[in-house]
Amino acid sequence: MNSVTVRVPAKVNLQLAVGPLRDDGYHDLVNVFHAVSIFDEVTATAETGMSVRVEGESADQVPEDDDNLAIQAALALARHAGRSYGVNLIIRKSIPVAGGMAGGSADAAAALVACNELWGLGLPMDDLLEIAADLGSDVPFALLGGTAVGTGRGERLTPLEVAGTFHWVFALADGGLSTATVYAECDRMREAMGEKVAWPRAGESLLAALRAGDAKALGAELTNDLQPAAVMLRRSLARTLDAGREQGALGSLVSGSGPTCAFLAESEAHAGELAASLKSAGVARDLIIAHGPVPGPTVV
Numbered sequence: 001m002n003s004v005t006v007r008v009p010a011k012v013n014l015q016l017a018v019g020p021l022r023d024d025g026y027h028d029l030v031n032v033f034h035a036v037s038i039f040d041e042v043t044a045t046a047e048t049g050m051s052v053r054v055e056g057e058s059a060d061q062v063p064e065d066d067d068n069l070a071i072q073a074a075l076a077l078a079r080h081a082g083r084s085y086g087v088n089l090i091i092r093k094s095i096p097v098a099g100g101m102a103g104g105s106a107d108a109a110a111a112l113v114a115c116n117e118l119w120g121l122g123l124p125m126d127d128l129l130e131i132a133a134d135l136g137s138d139v140p141f142a143l144l145g146g147t148a149v150g151t152g153r154g155e156r157l158t159p160l161e162v163a164g165t166f167h168w169v170f171a172l173a174d175g176g177l178s179t180a181t182v183y184a185e186c187d188r189m190r191e192a193m194g195e196k197v198a199w200p201r202a203g204e205s206l207l208a209a210l211r212a213g214d215a216k217a218l219g220a221e222l223t224n225d226l227q228p229a230a231v232m233l234r235r236s237l238a239r240t241l242d243a244g245r246e247q248g249a250l251g252s253l254v255s256g257s258g259p260t261c262a263f264l265a266e267s268e269a270h271a272g273e274l275a276a277s278l279k280s281a282g283v284a285r286d287l288i289i290a291h292g293p294v295p296g297p298t299v300v
């Protein structure tokens with residue numbers, strides 16, 4: 001086999017509970033991940049060296065050297081296998097860059113799956129998950145897909161049972177936000193308010209809403225502890241979130257570290273109406289309709 005193409009979804013966080021800052025610079029989380037139908041595609045082709053090319057949505061903002069998370073994934077996999085494999089990766093991006101939807105992590109997960117296949121390694125999921133955790137906190141979930149709760153840095157995963165499909169509208173913003181900067185702003189705001197940071201816990205009502213496939217109940221339970229920090233760093237997000245609520249979204253929140261905002265709709269038709277109203281309100285660079293949960297990386 002000379003070439004393998006893998007399609008990989010974006011994520012939104014349905015609950016992001018951020019615990020105290022740890023000594024290693026990370027935060028313990030309860031992170032309810034949900035994979036949605038916005039996809040990047042990664043094609044891996046056998047080659048002697050390691051190279052990457054990026055095409056599509058905001059490709060110019062993605063590095064085409066060893067800083068690219070997909071190349072780092074291929075290098076980590078070759079190291080794990082103990083061989084000096086080569087690969088050319090072509091990444092076709094649709095997931096917004098630095099948008100809080102884990103696009104880089106998705107590409108890394110896709111590269112792990114594609115190279116595992118291309119190089120005939122046959123490594124099991126558990127090995128790939130271990131390599132993924134070293135690449136970034138979101139990468140293990142990007143390998144898994146579906147809906148799952150992540151603890152620790154977000155890398156320790158338990159898949160969740162979900163009934164049916166949820167319909168979403170995503171409002172894209174101009175420019176990205178740095179994940180590390182948003183966490184640091186969250187710490188700063190908490191300290192300024194003298195807030196005692198609680199140990200993060202999964203929302204029982206949120207898990208029940210997922211099990212029941214109850215969009216209305218889910219909408220009321222969406223929470224993101226990074227949202228105040230993201231809004232502080234990008235004030236315009238307050239207006240975007242307000243517009244979603246005014247236009248009848250069941251729930252509105254910043255996706256992960258932002259600046260993409262996520263709005264839950266009642267149905268596919270309602271998502272279409274909501275996207276049209278938000279477009280007219282002029283509160284986003286672009287709007288994308290998607291559904292979840294969807295499976296993780298898939299060879300196409």
Ligand SMILES: C[C@](O)(CO)[C@H](O)COP(=O)(O)OP(=O)(O)OC[C@H]1O[C@@H](n2ccc(N)nc2=O)[C@H](O)[C@@H]1O
Nearest residue numbers: 025026027029136137138139153154179180183256257
């Ligand atoms: C905001 C989320 O996307 C929600 O899923 C993730 O928590 C971020 O995951 P990620 O982008 O894979 O993040 P990493 O590459 O592991 O870490 C980037 C930076 O984010 C901060 N970080 C990340 C994860 C975590 N549990 N605590 C943190 O404080 C740290 O400053 C870290 O240096």
Ligand SMILES: Nc1ncnc2c1ncn2[C@@H]1O[C@H](COP(=O)(O)OP(=O)(O)OP(=O)(O)O)[C@@H](O)[C@H]1O
Nearest residue numbers: 068069097098099100101102103104107138179256
């Ligand atoms: N394959 C990649 N795709 C996108 N960005 C990448 C990639 N490799 C490295 N990067 C760098 O990582 C930064 C963050 O990109 P990414 O799109 O993953 O952010 P994000 O969606 O906010 O992440 P998260 O939701 O995991 O916090 C970008 O600014 C870019 O420079």
